[in-house]
Amino acid sequence: MAVKKASQAMAEALRAEGVRYVFGLPGGHSVTILYDELYDDPQITPILARHETAGAFAALGYAQISGEAGVCQGTAGPGFAQMILGLQEAWFARLPLVAIAPNAPAAKHGQGALQEFGSCEAVQTFVKWSYRVDRPEKMPWVMRQAFHHALAPPCGPVLVDVPIDVGGAAAEMEEYVPSRRVAAEADPAAVQAAADLLCAAERPLLVCGRGVHQARAWDEVRELAELLHLPVMHTNHGKSALPDSHPLCVGGTGCNLTVVGAPFVREADCELWVGSQIEEFAVGRGWEVFAGKRLINLNADASQFGRNVVPAVALLGDAKLTLRRLIEATRDRAPQWGFEQSLTVSRIAELRRDYAAHIAGLQQATKGPVHPTTFLDALQQAMPREAIVVLGEGANRLWTASHLRVETPGHWVSASDFGCMGYAVAAAIGAALAKPGTPVVCLTGDGSFQMQMQEIVVAAQYGLPITYVVFNNHCLGWVKWGQQQRWRERYCAVDYEVNWRHAEAARAAGCEGLLVETPEGCREAIDRAFAANAEGRPAVIEVMIPWEEVPVGLSWYRGSEAAGAMRAGGAPLEREADAAGGD
Numbered sequence: 001m002a003v004k005k006a007s008q009a010m011a012e013a014l015r016a017e018g019v020r021y022v023f024g025l026p027g028g029h030s031v032t033i034l035y036d037e038l039y040d041d042p043q044i045t046p047i048l049a050r051h052e053t054a055g056a057f058a059a060l061g062y063a064q065i066s067g068e069a070g071v072c073q074g075t076a077g078p079g080f081a082q083m084i085l086g087l088q089e090a091w092f093a094r095l096p097l098v099a100i101a102p103n104a105p106a107a108k109h110g111q112g113a114l115q116e117f118g119s120c121e122a123v124q125t126f127v128k129w130s131y132r133v134d135r136p137e138k139m140p141w142v143m144r145q146a147f148h149h150a151l152a153p154p155c156g157p158v159l160v161d162v163p164i165d166v167g168g169a170a171a172e173m174e175e176y177v178p179s180r181r182v183a184a185e186a187d188p189a190a191v192q193a194a195a196d197l198l199c200a201a202e203r204p205l206l207v208c209g210r211g212v213h214q215a216r217a218w219d220e221v222r223e224l225a226e227l228l229h230l231p232v233m234h235t236n237h238g239k240s241a242l243p244d245s246h247p248l249c250v251g252g253t254g255c256n257l258t259v260v261g262a263p264f265v266r267e268a269d270c271e272l273w274v275g276s277q278i279e280e281f282a283v284g285r286g287w288e289v290f291a292g293k294r295l296i297n298l299n300a301d302a303s304q305f306g307r308n309v310v311p312a313v314a315l316l317g318d319a320k321l322t323l324r325r326l327i328e329a330t331r332d333r334a335p336q337w338g339f340e341q342s343l344t345v346s347r348i349a350e351l352r353r354d355y356a357a358h359i360a361g362l363q364q365a366t367k368g369p370v371h372p373t374t375f376l377d378a379l380q381q382a383m384p385r386e387a388i389v390v391l392g393e394g395a396n397r398l399w400t401a402s403h404l405r406v407e408t409p410g411h412w413v414s415a416s417d418f419g420c421m422g423y424a425v426a427a428a429i430g431a432a433l434a435k436p437g438t439p440v441v442c443l444t445g446d447g448s449f450q451m452q453m454q455e456i457v458v459a460a461q462y463g464l465p466i467t468y469v470v471f472n473n474h475c476l477g478w479v480k481w482g483q484q485q486r487w488r489e490r491y492c493a494v495d496y497e498v499n500w501r502h503a504e505a506a507r508a509a510g511c512e513g514l515l516v517e518t519p520e521g522c523r524e525a526i527d528r529a530f531a532a533n534a535e536g537r538p539a540v541i542e543v544m545i546p547w548e549e550v551p552v553g554l555s556w557y558r559g560s561e562a563a564g565a566m567r568a569g570g571a572p573l574e575r576e577a578d579a580a581g582g583d
């Protein structure tokens with residue numbers, strides 16, 4: 001026991017939990033409860049965001065790549081209020097986020113003290129845990145609880161609210177004991193049942209969600225797939241669970257579905273889903289796609305099993321530990337020949353050739369200036385295999401998610417299905433800090449970029465090797481697609497008649513700014529961007545794309561009949577989308 005200020009105890013707790021960065025922007029209250037302690041902290045660097053929402057998003061990008069909790073801070077009142085979107089993103093994504101918010105002095109609550117805010121009350125429906133620190137000596141307990149709740153499966157956001165009169169007060173404090181990581185293995189009987197189903201299936205399919213990344217279960221996914229010759233798909237969040245060029249990878253689900261994956265979805269009689277919440281975007285409209293199939297659902301969150309689809313077998317546990325058990329339980333019944341010789345692999349190779357021909361046709365037929373996949377092909381050639389790819393929002397993201405290959409497991413960052421525009425721009429900063437020296441490529445639409453583009457100056461300030469790719473179609477393409485297909489081309493409030501010149505704006509922020517208006521210009525711009533990154537300067541490549549072109553996966557996804565058609569064994573249908581659809 002020693003006498004210290006609560007602020008000091010908070011900084012000690014952050015250090016003990018291995019925190020390297022606090023993302024955010026301080027106000028006067030913040031200095032009292034934390035920032036003065038960070039002035040000469042040997043371990044923790046405060047990253048100065050230009051907007052608190054971006055600070056929270058950056059903390060989530062950090063969490064996604066590091067597997068640790070992200071820590072963000074926004075000052076009392078408006079500062080914290082601007083972080084709220086980050087908590088909601090973390091809630092949807094089940095990502096560990098510790099949000100710290102100072103508050104007006106407890107002694108004056110209810111009396112209109114400057115920037116007083118009912119922070120805990122405001123976020124009740126989308127945090128795992130929140131606490132207003134009511135006594136200074138409670139700080140070590142509060143911080144341990146915060147990290148425990150954020151990181152115990154299912155992960156999620158927590159809030160520590162610190163009135164400044166409590167944060168600045170001293171008391172006798174216990175020595176900080178760090179939180180414990182917990183991971184459980186599924187019930188052996190359930191593992192056996194899952195193994196029996198998988199081995200009896202004629203056309204099994206493995207689908208990976210974000211939980212594979214959270215559990216670092218990449219080796220196990222690969223081993224199980226290769227052992228049982230399983231075609232492997234990923235949800236939008238699980239991309240890179242198996243490297244995209246692995247012979248068994250058949251691409252994305254939902255609107256990221258391509259001609260490679262479609263037959264496997266259609267024909268599968270047993271699906272093993274790992275670490276996915278099996279939500280709308282992961283599946284396509286209508287969970288009826290599971291009718292007639294046996295679902296094995298492996299998740300660390302028991303509430304998932306009764307949510308959208310009731311599985312034939314529920315495996316409650318950590319993905320890494322449980323997949324290891326599943327490998328052991330199926331090994332004796334696995335095919336005797338290697339997966340490279342399997343029919344599945346030769347079929348995938350053939351489908352990949354069909355896909356390449358399909359894309360070449362689109363690239364040739366485009367009215368330009370640059371088809372998104374033309375740029376992505378040039379990027380693929382230049383991009384190192386270990387690059388971290390950060391996916392933005394909008395129509396363009398379907399091209400990136402379905403076409404760009406991510407080859408290093410876990411080097412993938414995407415927003416949750418809450419899907420806040422601008423998330424990627426800030427998340428890229430946290431991702432870059434989580435793996436120093438690893439190149440980061442963030443691909444986003446022009447509308448989404450504008451929502452957080454102020455943060456590129458943060459990337460410049462910290463010398464981060466990030467290349468931002470802004471797919472510019474001068475509009476909110478995703479919404480415009482909907483207006484085209486569902487609303488008879490009544491385009492309303494979707495066109496940027498005046499738009500930023502993003503490449504120029506980038507230069508004003510201390511970044512390399514490059515404009516691509518022709519297919520031939522792609523490679524040179526990419527090389528120049530990477531050269532700038534190598535010198536510690538971020539880059540922005542503005543690529544002019546047409547807005548009209550829609551990947552086939554979206555047509556299938558939007559056509560609610562498609563699910564039925566695919567299940568019945570027919571080709572997925574293109575049809576007018578249902579008018580009630582949102583996004």
Ligand SMILES: Cc1ncc(C[n+]2csc(CCOP(=O)(O)OP(=O)(O)O)c2C)c(N)n1
Binds near residue numbers: 476
């Ligand atoms: C904060 C927020 N507002 C609105 C939306 C709805 N929305 C989803 S995508 C999109 C358009 C994105 O435009 P852009 O980033 O330019 O990408 P594009 O669709 O043009 O490729 C909109 C408005 C959202 N997801 N998030």
Ligand SMILES: [Mg+2]
Binds near residue numbers: 394473475477
């Ligand atoms: Mg756009």
